[in-house]
Amino acid sequence: MANYSDIRAEYAEALPGWQLVKRCVAGAREVRKHDIYLPQPDPENKSPENQARYKQYKKRAMFLNVTGRTRTGLMGAVFRKTAELTLPTGVDYLKENASGDGASLEQLSKEAVGECLDTGRGGFLVDFPTVKTESGVSSMADLATKRALIHFYDALAIIDWDEQVIDGVKKLVYVNLQESVTEFNPALLTRKTFKQNRVLLLIEGKYVQRVYKEGAADPTETTPTDQAGSAFDHIPFSFFGAQNNDASVDKSPLEDLADVNILHYGNSATVEESGFISSQPTLFITTDIDSDSFIKLNPNGMHIGSTRGYNLGKSGTATLVQAQETQLSRALMKDKEEQMLMIGARIVQQGSGAETAEAVRIRYSSDNSVLGTIAGNVSEAIKRAILDAERFMIGEPDEKGTVFWLNQAFFDETMTAQDIMAQVQLWQQGFIAKSDVRTNLRQGGVLEADRTDDKIDEELANQPPVGGSDEQ
Known part of the structure; x- marks a missing residue:
């Protein structure tokens, strides 16, 4: 039995960081679902009272979604201008419907840039609807209805991969893509969701695709062919990354920011808890009368803010004590806000009026270099995918006549x-x-x-x- 559900070690190591960023981007509601980002102040106390207190503690904490706002700002910088796009006639349908569900190439590129900011990687698979014939399975069918499509896969879906050096060239020989498939029953109006793994292999120089469906005894295997009916000599899957476009795992550009964002969330919880406790005054009384006499003299008890008077005896006194709020947690929050600005959040904040445009460019140079690399890498990956689609549709790819390039002019220049x-x-x-x-x-x-x-x-x-x- 093939180990199609195994994940690569690098994937397992990077997964917590990817989840952190994605949850921060999703916002406060998603972050609050996970207790690991806001540990209990007294984790050893399992009493119902402590659990109820922690629930209120978490509810009062404010998550300032700097990570999500920064991501939106970076995306806006890339897509402030439309991408340069030129396609040969045989694949011009990709402009408006690249993936078969109505998503254009620019929409796919937005997904890819966003994923690259979140996790630092992703990929595009070029596939062709297979048609069963008497001689077997072939990719050549009625081109009026069958078209090569480009499918986007995020980092979480690419669970395993392998590269090998063949004839002195490093080639991708294995990719394992985990998919979630939903089947709808129109008679019962029910949905059934299951997992399947789409495994891409290069076997003896030929591209083979296998689909392992959950619960199925054997996989479905196909050998996709190009327009001339020949098997592909490479896997038509294009990685993109935050640093380069190989199969290695690049660090998420937003992970450092998300780390500080979560620490800021913890400081906020401390500030809100401290404010909640210290804002409630406590009444202290002293009296020379015994408890039974006190009850007789004050049958209705004592109420803070009441218009009634109270008998505390000859030498009795009453004092309201209210704790002073500590400023340490507030100072820690402010420090982390400044750190988030340094890491990348500054791109969504307005600069001072006296700051020159050149000063802004210098100050943003590190963010722009990362963003420029991401835009360039996604552009190259999409162009490679388009060229593979051309191999399906028109035969020999037209490299000179194919242009896809995302905007890298992030300022008005x-x-x-x-x-x-x-x-x-x-x-x-x-x-x-x-x-x-x-x-x-x-x-x-x-x-x-x-x-x-x-x-x-x-x-x-x-x-x-x-x-x-x-x-x-």
Whole structure:
């Protein structure tokens, strides 16, 4: 029996960090579900009173979701401009429906960038609906209804993998993807959810896919083929990461921030508990009369804030004592807020009015370099996936005619007139091509990202000639 449910050691080691970030991003309701992020002040006391106190202690704690807000800000910086996208005719459907459920390539890229911020990794699988024929299983069918699709997998789904050096080249030879499948019964209006593992293998240089369904005796095995009917010589799965696009586990860019965010949550619980306790005054009395006499003189007991008077005897006194709130926990909270700003939360906070744009760029440089790497890695992974889809649909992939690149201009940096003239001069002198000029103009905000070279050339060809100044 294949060990298809086993997870890789690196996966198990990284899993707690991934869960921490994802729970922080989800918000206070999700964080409060897990006691590990807010330990009981007196964990050895198992009494019902202590359990009830802990429940109130946790309820009063405030979780300031800096991690989720930072993630939103970083995502907004990448997708403030549309991605550069050019596809050959045979796979142009991917623009609007890349995964078969209506998700466009840009929507897939948003999922990927978000996952890369959360966990530092993920991947895309290119697959083709298999069709049973008399000769077996083939990927070649009616292309009008059967299309190659790109499926996104988060880090939690990629439970195992392996790379080996073949003919001097490191190749991906094994990927185990754990999927959750829901079957709906229209007659009973019920749903049944089960797990299955989609195992991708490179066996003797040929790509093979096996699906191990929970409860099934044997897996379903297929050998996907390209447009010409030949087996793939590689697994059409593209990893992306926060540092590089190999199969190794990269550290989550948001994990450090989430760690401090949870500590800030603990300090908040202490502050709120202290405030709750110290805000309740306690009454202390002294009297020279015995308890029976005290009850006779004060039959209704003693009430703080009552309009009645009380008899405490000849030398009796009463004092309200209220504890002073400690400032230590508040100071710790403030320290952690500053630490979160240093780690990355500053990107969603407004700078001071006197701060120059250049100072902001310098201050944000470390965050932008990480974010730029993520945007570039996701772009490359999606392009590789598109090229594999082309192998299914049109045969030989068109690398030059395939463009997918996410925005990396995270600030408003419109090129000046001098910058534009310099680009034109470099082109006229033969140092760069016309396409390089247009690419730089897109990155500089002069041209829209979706204004491809073909669109520009087509409009120029249809324009009437510009009249000269010597017309009478």
